[in-house]
Amino acid sequence: MNDILIEHRPRLYVLAALIGAAGYGLGIREYALTVIACGLGIVLLPGLIWRSKREEIGAPAAAPLGLADDVVALEVFEDAALIAAADRTVVAANRAAQDLFGRVAGEDLRLVMRHPGALETLEQSLSSGEDAVRELDGLGRAGQHYRLRVAPMEEGRLLLNFVDISKQRAAERMRADFVANASHELRTPLATVSGFIETLQGPAADDDQARTRFLGLMADEAARMTRLIDDLLSLSRIELDKSVRPRNPTDLEQIVVEFSETMRPLGESKGHQLHVELAPNLPLVLADRDQLFQVLGNLVSNAFKYGREGTPVLLAARRIEGGVSVTVRDQGEGIAPEHIPRLTERFYRVDPGRSRRMGGTGLGLAIVKHIVERHRGRLEIRSELGHGTAVSFSLPAAPSA
Structure with a gap:
């Protein structure tokens, strides 16, 4: 094992460096999660390397995890995760999965999910023998959204991970609404200015009084656009610094x-x-x-x-x-x-x-x-x-x- 660690020391250094690099631009919670993830990588990498080496030299593979080991392994997942046997019976579920589906050990996986999109993803993974991923609406409580990943395991078993993306979806909707509203707010004064320009180039081309009045209105609309852009930039700067508390x-x-x-x-x-x-x-x-x-x-x-x-x-x-x-x-x-x-x-x-x-x-x-x-x-x-x-x-x- 020591020889393997020495051989792969550069990879361990890369993982360790990621911990430091990840701190830039992240909040405390995000940075802590990154540290944990990278730490797990450092802990697990030697074992994964050892497994690959063992396979290269023809050593026998380890026996499948037992039920107790399955349950412990699933607790690594922050979101809901299930393991189903080859007959599609749920054999293990973490706490998040029990919160989402209830007590499901021993139940038929297809009856547990009861979601057309989830069932299609399950069949896709079974037919291809590869991971299948799909975003699901209408699973769990109203307004919740999940990203389901179905991954084949040894002996025909399946690992299902349901990642809650509700906050991500809400942020995407807010961003889309913000862009639409900002576009509308800018389009209104621009349309007004364009109308005045068209009038000044046409019917009011020689009307000094109209020109003076329209130029004043155009100046007001330009000032309004300037205020809007200034506020948008200000809001953007504030949001970028939101996680950094003032200390003066x-x-x-x-x-x-x-x-x-x-x-x-x-x-x-x-x-x-x-x-x-x-x-x-x-x-x-x-x-x-x-x-x-x-x-x-x-x-x-x-x-x-x-x-x-x-x-x-x-x-x-x-x-x-x-x-x-x-x-x-x-x-x-x-x-x-x-x-x-x-x-x-x-x-x-x-x-x-x-x-x-x-x-x-x-x-x-x-x-x-x-x-x-x-x-x-x-x-x-x-x-x-x-x-x-x-x-x-x-x-x-x-x-x-």
Whole structure:
């Protein structure tokens, strides 16, 4: 065995190197899983090499695993896994498989699955003698999706592995929806600009008054596209850094004071007074200073947009257990309860037409949500029709020096 380890030492080094390389760009959980996987590879590789060497020199193969060994082997799988005998009777199932199918030992495999796609995959593997893979919808609870792999084993047995890909499917749907929504949001101002250009090249070619008005509208649409692209890029950057928690102790009180001084003139131009309430002795927070300015900017800008003209907007910060809570409150029309859970979705608008007229991109609260989550904080939206809206976020306090 020592000779084999020496011969294949480069392969072991490669596996060990993968552990270090895999850490870049992964979160803690993903990195831990990679370490475990590579560790298992390092542990199992000598045995696999020894088996191949034994086969090369004509040594007898090991006897098939017993039932107890089958059960232990299946527990290596994080997802559901079954082993069926040559007569298609289930002889072993791990805990995940029992959660999915119930107690199935001794049952006919075809009755256990009861899924046309799974049965077709089973027959495909049996007829070809090779692995067969298929994605299955409608197996298990509603909304769950699995990738089934059927792999032949010795003595006609079969290994079936059901990998839950529900989260992957959901992410794919979100990505597709995001692309569709972003395309729509960009297409609308582009169509408007194209229409104005066509008019200026045709009927209004010599109309100075129309030219001036249309150029102003085109500038507004171009500015809207710029805001949308800026928000899309901002959201992308935030999501890339989401797993990296800010570690700089930051004076939130100073940020609120500086921010309010820059925003007061904008509020006054829209008929709003920005009132600031700061509790004394606020603790420092672990935060990204620029992102906190962005959160406050999005929330206060929304309050200026949707608050009734002439009403004040409140920006308050107070100490809570374990950290600080910041609230922005307007005195606008309020939001119906059914809309509140969806306000942080990308491109979701209570009143799409009004939001676009007021220059909104539909991404402001989505950006706020992702920034707060990156800071390991909590976002809360409270609103009542006719009585305005309050948006609060909490941040954990920095550890004491």
